[in-house]
Amino acid sequence: MVRYAAKRIVIALLTVFTLATVTFFLSKLLPGDPFMNEKIPVSVQEKQRAYYGLDKPVVQQYFIYMGNLLKGDLGTSIKFVGRSVVDIIREFFPVSARLGLIALFFAEIIGILFGILCAQYRNRWPDYVLMVFAILGIALPSMVVGPLIRYVFGVQLRWLPVGGWGTWQQVIMPAFVLGLGTIAGNTRSMRACMLAVITQDYIKTARAKGMTPFRVVWKHELKNSLVPMLANLGPMIAGVLMGSFVVEQIFVIPGLGKHFVNAVSTLDYPLIMGLTIFYGSFLVVMNLLVDILYGFVDPRIRVK
Amino acid sequence: MQADRMDFSPLLGGTLTGEEMARPETTYLKDVWRTLRGRKTAVFSLVVLVLLVFMVLFGPMMNEYNYYSNDYAAANQGPSRVHWFGTDTLGRDLWTRVWVGGRVSLLIAILATIIPYAIGMLVGGISGYFGGKVDMFIMRLIDVLMGIPSLIYDILLIMVLGSGSISTLVVAFTITGWLGSARTTRGLVLQLKEREFVMASKTLGASPMRLILRHLLPNTLGIIVVGMTMTIPSVIFAEAFLSFIGLGITPPNPSWGQLIKEASEVFKQYPYRFIIPCIFVGLTMLCFNLLGDGLRDALDPRLRT
Numbered sequence: 001m002v003r004y005a006a007k008r009i010v011i012a013l014l015t016v017f018t019l020a021t022v023t024f025f026l027s028k029l030l031p032g033d034p035f036m037n038e039k040i041p042v043s044v045q046e047k048q049r050a051y052y053g054l055d056k057p058v059v060q061q062y063f064i065y066m067g068n069l070l071k072g073d074l075g076t077s078i079k080f081v082g083r084s085v086v087d088i089i090r091e092f093f094p095v096s097a098r099l100g101l102i103a104l105f106f107a108e109i110i111g112i113l114f115g116i117l118c119a120q121y122r123n124r125w126p127d128y129v130l131m132v133f134a135i136l137g138i139a140l141p142s143m144v145v146g147p148l149i150r151y152v153f154g155v156q157l158r159w160l161p162v163g164g165w166g167t168w169q170q171v172i173m174p175a176f177v178l179g180l181g182t183i184a185g186n187t188r189s190m191r192a193c194m195l196a197v198i199t200q201d202y203i204k205t206a207r208a209k210g211m212t213p214f215r216v217v218w219k220h221e222l223k224n225s226l227v228p229m230l231a232n233l234g235p236m237i238a239g240v241l242m243g244s245f246v247v248e249q250i251f252v253i254p255g256l257g258k259h260f261v262n263a264v265s266t267l268d269y270p271l272i273m274g275l276t277i278f279y280g281s282f283l284v285v286m287n288l289l290v291d292i293l294y295g296f297v298d299p300r301i302r303v304k
Numbered sequence: 305m306q307a308d309r310m311d312f313s314p315l316l317g318g319t320l321t322g323e324e325m326a327r328p329e330t331t332y333l334k335d336v337w338r339t340l341r342g343r344k345t346a347v348f349s350l351v352v353l354v355l356l357v358f359m360v361l362f363g364p365m366m367n368e369y370n371y372y373s374n375d376y377a378a379a380n381q382g383p384s385r386v387h388w389f390g391t392d393t394l395g396r397d398l399w400t401r402v403w404v405g406g407r408v409s410l411l412i413a414i415l416a417t418i419i420p421y422a423i424g425m426l427v428g429g430i431s432g433y434f435g436g437k438v439d440m441f442i443m444r445l446i447d448v449l450m451g452i453p454s455l456i457y458d459i460l461l462i463m464v465l466g467s468g469s470i471s472t473l474v475v476a477f478t479i480t481g482w483l484g485s486a487r488t489t490r491g492l493v494l495q496l497k498e499r500e501f502v503m504a505s506k507t508l509g510a511s512p513m514r515l516i517l518r519h520l521l522p523n524t525l526g527i528i529v530v531g532m533t534m535t536i537p538s539v540i541f542a543e544a545f546l547s548f549i550g551l552g553i554t555p556p557n558p559s560w561g562q563l564i565k566e567a568s569e570v571f572k573q574y575p576y577r578f579i580i581p582c583i584f585v586g587l588t589m590l591c592f593n594l595l596g597d598g599l600r601d602a603l604d605p606r607l608r609t
Contacts, residue, residue: 011444011447011448013450014448015447018448018449018452019452022457024459026461026464108532134592136586136588138584138593139586139588139590140586141544141589142567143545143548143561143564144582144586145573147568148578148579151572185518186309193579212324241453242453242456242545245549246545246548246549249549264463264550264551265549272460275519276459279453280452280453280456280457283451284451
């Protein structure tokens with residue numbers, strides 16, 4: 001287990017290092033110069049460049065940048081004058097994280113429940129209905145579902161607020177849109193996992209012993225089908241994170257995803273770089289945790 | 305009820321021989337096609353996709369409008385006999401824009417699936433065939449790169465390459481997209497290279513590259529094709545995603561993602577403008593997913609139930 005975990009950690013560290021390096025050198029290739037402006041005298045432009053350390057050779061800039069990263073400094077935003085990227089993350093990420101966690105939590109539970117229902121009623125109407133829902137959930141991206149349900153439930157029926165952040169009513173729609181892909185994906189994979197478990201001999205044995213159907217499902221089928229589901233958790237987290245870019249835009253939620261998209265449109269390069277590294281490292285760490293948890297739960301993984 | 309002697313008749317003597325094949329032989333492809341045909345959803349998806357491709361190619365020719373000319377006198381019209389899907393804020397015909405946009409979206413989806421898969425197959429094939437240090441190095445590299453979330457990187461890559469054209473998107477998706485197929489191919493090649501036909505070819509003096517390209521990779525195609533069918537919808541999604549955050553194809557060129565983005569800003573006033581491209585995006589993603597499901601069942605005999 002320690003060997004397995006150590007190997008994962010080394011790979012994760014290398015990934016974060018590659019991520020930071022590639023981001024830095026890509027940013028040097030970015031077109032345009034944020035300080036190019038005919039109205040500003042050249043001497044002032046020089047000073048601005050010097051302030052951001054852009055007058056030094058690229059290799060030296062790289063080492064300074066990496067050194068700063070190790071100290072937890074992700075750089076300074078250009079458009080939010082004087083605010084550090086870390087500052088911006090600290091202010092806006094909690095909003096995204098809360099929304100993402102709520103979405104993920106409910107989506108996992110609902111998806112798994114749907115998957116169980118599908119497997120238990122396989123090839124009968126509950127299975128068909130839920131599978132149609134699951135396939136639609138996979139086929140309809142968030143930028144389609146988001147504006148649509150916002151219009152129906154927010155504008156037409158006026159059941160829920162159309163946007164904003166703060167009350168629990170404002171969470172429902174964005175969390176649903178954000179979690180829809182996860183619900184759909186989990187329904188499908190939970191169904192498949194459970195169908196694989198149901199045909200195993202130990203399930204027959206459990207039935208033959210006279211266990212009630214509910215106990216068979218709860219004690220044997222569920223436990224054993226949940227293990228492979230863990231492997232899906234990494235991609236699901238990534239999906240929710242990426243989805244937050246779109247959903248926060250649609251429902252006007254002051255989260256980090258919205259700021260990332262704004263940074264892209266205002267060409268705030270240091271902010272984009274900082275957030276890219278932040279999001280990347282965040283996902284790497286999440287995947288690492290899922291991997292280690294997976295190895296912990298399923299001994300076969302860490303032996304391989 | 306009693307059986308009557310007359311209900312039975314003797315078999316035709318001598319015509320039946322146990323050695324003969326009862327049915328004509330089938331090839332692998334015929335077998336796949338037969339299984340696929342048995343799956344209604346897959347056949348339905350295939351038909352819809354063929355129709356969509358037809359419309360994307362010939363739809364813009366069905367009326368006299370083009371996708372870029374502004375006509376302010378005809379702005380913001382609903383669907384009518386003149387403009388079948390209505391017009392947008394600049395008076396451009398949406399029927400034409402939807403199909404031209406589909407052309408762009410599907411072209412990106414197909415190119416950004418085939419090119420990364422080809423690269424991934426080659427890398428995976430080399431890695432799996434040679435094994436040892438080469439394999440070790442390539443696999444560790446993939447382990448490291450796999451951890452980098454691809455969509456975030458696509459954003460940065462597109463900003464560097466200069467956003468806006470089909471080739472930019474395809475290059476960005478290729479740089480981030482070959483890893484998965486390389487890993488899959490390597491796993492398949494590891495199994496295949498122990499088989500007799502590979503040994504036979506090796507004994508006859510085939511070079512490693514010939515072995516990989518002529519024998520190993522073609523035999524992985526079944527599973528690879530399923531993977532590709534499942535990748536196309538995710539590329540369509542990625543294109544729509546990038547358009548939504550303002551990094552897709554540059555106007556006036558349409559793409560489905562671009563049309564959805566434009567229309568989502570005026571959703572309240574003109575919902576049909578949003579819903580029409582959404583239907584086609586949803587339909588395309590749905591059909592590729594269903595077709596992929598059907599193909600997986602048809603191509604992999606072990607999964608058949």
